[in-house]
Amino acid sequence: MPNTIPILSSIAELADTTDAWIVDIWGVMHNGARAYATAARACAELRARGGTVVLLSNAPRPFPAVVPHMSGLGVPPDAYDAGVTSGDVTRGMLAEWEGRALLHIGPERDRGLLAGLSFRSAPAAEAEIVLCSGLYHDDTETPADYTDLLQTLAARDVPMICANPDIMVERGDQLLYCAGALAVDYEARGGSVSYAGKPFLPAYERALTEIERVRGRPVENSRVLCIGDGIETDLKGAHTAGLRSVFVASPIFVPNGLNAGVLGELFAGRPFAPVAAMPALAW
Numbered sequence: 001m002p003n004t005i006p007i008l009s010s011i012a013e014l015a016d017t018t019d020a021w022i023v024d025i026w027g028v029m030h031n032g033a034r035a036y037a038t039a040a041r042a043c044a045e046l047r048a049r050g051g052t053v054v055l056l057s058n059a060p061r062p063f064p065a066v067v068p069h070m071s072g073l074g075v076p077p078d079a080y081d082a083g084v085t086s087g088d089v090t091r092g093m094l095a096e097w098e099g100r101a102l103l104h105i106g107p108e109r110d111r112g113l114l115a116g117l118s119f120r121s122a123p124a125a126e127a128e129i130v131l132c133s134g135l136y137h138d139d140t141e142t143p144a145d146y147t148d149l150l151q152t153l154a155a156r157d158v159p160m161i162c163a164n165p166d167i168m169v170e171r172g173d174q175l176l177y178c179a180g181a182l183a184v185d186y187e188a189r190g191g192s193v194s195y196a197g198k199p200f201l202p203a204y205e206r207a208l209t210e211i212e213r214v215r216g217r218p219v220e221n222s223r224v225l226c227i228g229d230g231i232e233t234d235l236k237g238a239h240t241a242g243l244r245s246v247f248v249a250s251p252i253f254v255p256n257g258l259n260a261g262v263l264g265e266l267f268a269g270r271p272f273a274p275v276a277a278m279p280a281l282a283w
Contacts, residue, residue, distance in 0.1 A: 005263045006276045011042055011227075011246065012283050014276065019219045020211045021046060022204070022238075023080070024228035025057040025070065028248050028281050032171035035074030038282035043079040045283045052219075054210045055083035056226075058197040058233060060110050060133035060163035060179060062087045082210045086197025087113055089206065090131070090163040093196055094119075097129045097161075105149070106133030106163070106179065113163060124152045132183055133163040138176045143185050150182065154189040165195045166233060168252055175252060198230065199237030208241075227281055229253070231266065239272035247274040248281055 008014075021043065026032060029039050043053045059066050063083040071077070087110075094117055101122035104114070110133035122128070130153055135141045153160070162183035168175050183193045197203050212218045221242050228234020229250035238245035249258040253266060258279050267273045 004260060005247070005267065005273055007258060007260070007263070008246075008276045008278050010282055011276075011278065012045075014225060014246070015046055015049065015051070017223070018046075018051065018225040019223040020052040020054065020215070020225070022054050022056050022207045022211075022224060022226045022243070023281075024198075024230065024234050024248075025055050025059065025066070025075075025083075026169055027229035027250050027252075028227055029055065029075050029079070030070065030073045032169065033073070034172075035070070036280060037074070038280055040074075040076055040079040042281050042283040044076070047078065047081065052211050052214050053080045054207050054214070055080045056085075056198065056203060056207045057083065058086045058164045058166045058178075058180075060087050060090065060106065061085060061112055062091065065112050081214045084203060084206045084210055086164055086203060089196035089202050090133075090161060091117070093161050093194060094131065100128040101126050102129050102131060103127035103153075103158075104131045104133070105136070105146070105182065106131070107136060107138070110134065110163070124149055124158075125156075127153070127156075127158050130158055130160040131163060132160055132179045132186075134179045135177055135182070138178070139174070142177055143181045146182055146185070150186050150189055150191065154186060154191040157190075157192070159192045159194065160186055162193050162195045163197070165197050165199070166230065170251060198228075198233040199235075199240055201237075201240055204237055204241035204243070225275075231270075235272060235274055245272075245274045246281075247277040249277065249279050 164179040166178040226238035
């Protein structure tokens with residue numbers, strides 16, 4: 001069991017040790033149905049004190065396409081300086097496959113990932129590359145609905161780009177499957193997957209580059225704090241990038257409330273642990 005992880009009600013006591021935060025969006029800033037006002041105020045307070053806030057999301061869309069959704073839920077623009085999404089990273093990966101036959105698995109709203117890129121749309125029997133951004137209908141489907149499709153692709157050794165490594169996400173009071181669930185299933189069938197987003201290093205390198213751009217100079221890793229609710233995405237990614245993290249409790253991982261015993265069980269045997277945990281991000 002890791003050393004006792006402190007449970008904080010306020011992140012203010014950690015603010016003096018940081019110049020920049022890398023903050024998860026879905027799960028920390030909002031839950032897909034409404035914004036968390038205390039999180040926005042905490043981020044705005046850090047910025048008012050001279051800190052920098054870069055949002056980092058596994059949303060399978062470029063960051064500018066995420067902003068209207070955040071704003072509509074009530075996340076104010078003074079809560080952050082910039083943002084990076086797995087969609088931004090995905091577009092760089094897709095560029096290497098331009099001109100090829102592509103199958104997109106995911107909802108129509110994610111088609112912006114392909115904007116300005118040249119591909120031939122193809123069925124599973126002809127595709128040369130698969131872009132997986134989610135389930136076609138995540139409110140009614142599960143990975144079991146994709147068994148035949150994934151088996152067909154795996155049998156042909158078609159490489160997959162996963163635009164959202166998350167397995168599940170909270171939307172209001174629902175838990176919905178994400179692209180990561182299909183990608184894990186695909187790998188289990190022998191398929192090859194390249195992941196964009198957390199916990200993989202390119203997403204954090206891009207976020208750190210954004211911090212440097214905003215501040216006009218690089219920030220020491222020891223002065224950067226990652227804040228997220230995903231153990232295998234936000235916290236593992238922070239560890240991979242050599243950054244500290246704060247765990248924000250999520251119903252996905254902490255359905256019965258946050259306490260020392262639960263934290264001990266969650267992080268026992270893992271090579272990483274957060275410097276603190278919170279029931280919600282708040283100043």
